[in-house]
Every structure is written in structure tokens, then in C-alpha cells.
Amino acid sequence: xxxxxxxxxxxxxxxxxxxxxxxxxxxxxxxxxxxxxxxxxxxxxxxxxxxxxxxxxxxxxxxxxxxxxxxxxxxxxxxxxxxxxxxxxxxxxxxxxxxxxxxxxxxxxxxxxxxxxxxxxxx
Numbered sequence: 834x835x836x837x838x839x840x841x842x843x844x845x846x847x848x849x850x851x852x853x854x855x856x857x858x859x860x861x862x863x864x865x866x867x868x869x870x871x872x873x874x875x876x877x878x879x880x881x882x883x884x885x886x887x888x889x890x891x892x893x894x895x896x897x898x899x900x901x902x903x904x905x906x907x908x909x910x911x912x913x914x915x916x917x918x919x920x921x922x923x924x925x926x927x928x929x930x931x932x933x934x935x936x937x938x939x940x941x942x943x944x945x946x947x948x949x950x951x952x953x954x955x956x
Contacts, residue, residue, distance in 0.1 A: 834859045835945040837929045842950030845919050849954075853914040855929030855947060863907035866932035868943055869914045871925035871952075878928070882914060883938035892938055897923075919954045927952050 841853040853869065868883035882903035883892040891903055902915040912929060927950050930943040 835931060837931065837945060837947035839927065839929045839947045839950040842927060842952045844953045844955065846955050847919060847921055849919050850915070850917045851919065851952060853916065853927055853929075853950060853952075855912045855914075857910045857912070857929075857931065860931070860945075862910040864935055866935055866938050866942070867903075867905060867912040868930045868932065868938050869903060869912075870928045870930055870943075870946075871923075872928070872949075873922075873925040876925075880938070880940055881927070883932070884912065885938075886935035890936065916952070919952075921954045921956050923952060924954050925952060926950065 836858045838856045845851050866885045869881045870878050871881050872878040881894050881897055884903045888905045900918045905912040929947040931945040932938050932942040933944050
């Protein structure tokens with residue numbers, strides 16, 4: 834059974850930084866692409882960043898490109914999201930997710946989710 838546990842959320846001021854972590858278990862972590870999603874109140878869940886199985890290819894949404902960095906450590910079964918230059922509109926619950934595939938991260942490719950961690954950015 835796939836388990837994904839996020840940590841690192843919290844309160845930050847605009848312009849500040851936070852680092853989210855996700856510990857995966859119950860599957861061959863290194864075989865799958867991973868992603869970070871977020872959902873703000875009243876909005877649909879959106880993909881923020883994704884990374885392929887080897888950590889070589891990445892994707893970022895337009896709203897976070899240049900500010901957020903996704904990375905992974907397959908030896909530790911961990912995926913990270915470094916968030917810099919935070920904006921109030923980054924406030925959301927952030928979810929770690931696993932793709933069904935090694936090199937694909939379309940929204941429908943993800944089939945396992947963590948419980949989420951709250952990120953709140955004050956002006």
C-alpha cells in the first residue's frame with residue numbers, strides 16, 4: 834500500500850521560504866514520477882511541480898516557475914519542494930502525489946496522494 838506523508842508546511846511571510854518534504858513508503862519509489870499539487874479554498878486542485886523517476890526532468894506551473902524547485906532523493910524515498918519568494922496567493926494545502934508512470938505527469942496520471950500540509954503566506 835502506497836503511503837505518502839508530507840511535512841514542512843506552516844506560516845511564512847511574503848518573500849520568505851518554506852521547504853516541503855514527502856516521505857514515501859509501500860512501493861518502489863524510484864520507479865515513479867512524483868508531483869506536488871495544491872488546493873486553495875474555493876479552487877480546484879492544481880499541479881505545481883513534477884519530477885520524473887530519475888530526477889532529471891521536471892515540470893513547473895507558470896505561477897511558480899522560477900520560485901519553486903522540486904527534487905527527490907531515491908535512496909531516502911523522499912521528494913521535496915523548495916518554495917522561495919512566497920506570495921500570499923501561494924496559500925493552499927499542498928499534496929504530494931505519485932504518478933502511475935516513470936516519466937509522465939499529466940493530472941490524471943497521479944493515483945496516490947498524501948494527506949496534505951497547509952501553507953499560509955501572510956502579506
